[in-house]
Amino acid sequence: MKFRTKEEYQKAKSVDLVQLLAKEGHQPVSIRKNGGQYWYLSPFRDKERTPSFKVERGKNGYMWYDFGPGKGGNVIEFVKEYKSKYDLNDIIDYLEPYFDTDTSNIIKAIPFHIDRESGITIESVKPLQHPALIQYLSSRKIPKRIATMELTPLNTNQIAPYQVGQKPVAKRSIVSEVNYMLHQNEKMYFALGFENDKGGFEIRNKYAKLGSSPKYFTTFKGKDHTTIEIFEGFFDFMSAIVMSKQDHLPNDVLVLNSISFIPDTIDFIQSQNYRTIITWLDTKANDARKQFSSLTYQIDHRHSLYADYVDLNEWLVNQ
Incomplete structure (x- = not known):
């Protein structure tokens, strides 16, 4: 048996675990507390979608903790x-190549978007997979195949790039899965993310209803560009697709994300060649509907179809 010195043991114990994980192909999903805390998808489990493995440097070297099994410890x-x-x-043989590793050039994870105004950092955006989010959609009577339809915004030049230097994408899923952190408690959460035309997100899960800046409306191209359908929120929009039983949008679509964007919406509509406007606003949004009355287009308000419910999605859930 090979004899190990106390010095070798101490060097092994002091190996930079962040560098070790990087060499093994594990990059941090997010970095918090001014670079002192690294969060990963657990290297011990496959197909994890939410980071649950934490690494941070303490007085006695790097320490890790895996929230899945509730285990942790030092590098050894x-x-x-x-x-x-x-x-x-x-x-110790395995760690020996890392004894003299230069730790000054650790590649840090770049958050998708830091929004200081709303106190939200979007850590990552990825295709919808989390079972809890799919179940949440199901509770609202929205199948995953509808939520993940890939559609084209009306103005692709207005889409915010996913990363600095990347070109805007032509299509995007109606909703994605986002991991986000609230600045007030530095805790990580996951939710449905509905992106607007300026790159901000409406964030929804069973417990949260949030939005990250920049706030704006969302548009998608349909087959007929002479009619635009206006929805108050993205669940109503997806509900209309479920009702239509079609795999495409018959008309152009605009999702307000907030009725405060109606003036911007009217400016947008007037800059286009629409002949008909269809609205699917909440049943009690009478003041919002009145704002469209100044337009000379043919306007069809559809709220009477679900008059006994708050909105279109509530009507769908109760069918």
Whole structure:
């Protein structure tokens, strides 16, 4: 058996776990507390969607904690868990190449968007997969295949790039899965994300109804560009697709995200060649509907179809 010195053990214990994880192909999903805390999808589990593995530097070196099984420890204990068949000699052999690693150039994860105004950081945006979010959609009678339809915004030049330097994409899913952090408590959450035409998000899950800046309305292209349908929120929009039983949009669509955007919406409509406007606003949004009365287009308010309910989605849920 190979004899290990106390110095070798201390060097192994002091290895930079962030660098070690990077070499193994694990990059942090987010970095918090001024670069002192790293969050990962757990290296011990496949197909994890929400980061649950934390690494931070303490007085005695790097420490980790996996919130899944509720286990943690130092770097040596990480390797013991990561390489389950290794004994102490194997562990130190494995860590030895990292004894003199330069830790000054750690590549930090770049958040998708930091919104100081709303106190929300969008850490990542990805295709919808989380079972809890799919179940939440189901409770609102929206199938996943509808929520993940890929549609084209009316003005692709207005879409905010996903990362600095990237070109805007032509299409996007109606909703995505977002991981976000609230600045007030530095906790990570996941939710449905509905992107607007300026790159902000409406954020929804069973417990949260939030929005990140910049706030704006959302548009999508339909087959007929002479008619535009206006919805108050994206659940009403998806409800209309469910009702139509079609796999495409018959008309152009604008989702307000807030009735405060009606003046901007009217400016947008007047800049286009529409002949007909269809609105699907909440049943009690009479003042909002009146704002469209100044337009000379043919206007069809559809709220009478779900008059006994708050909005179109509530009507759908109760069918």
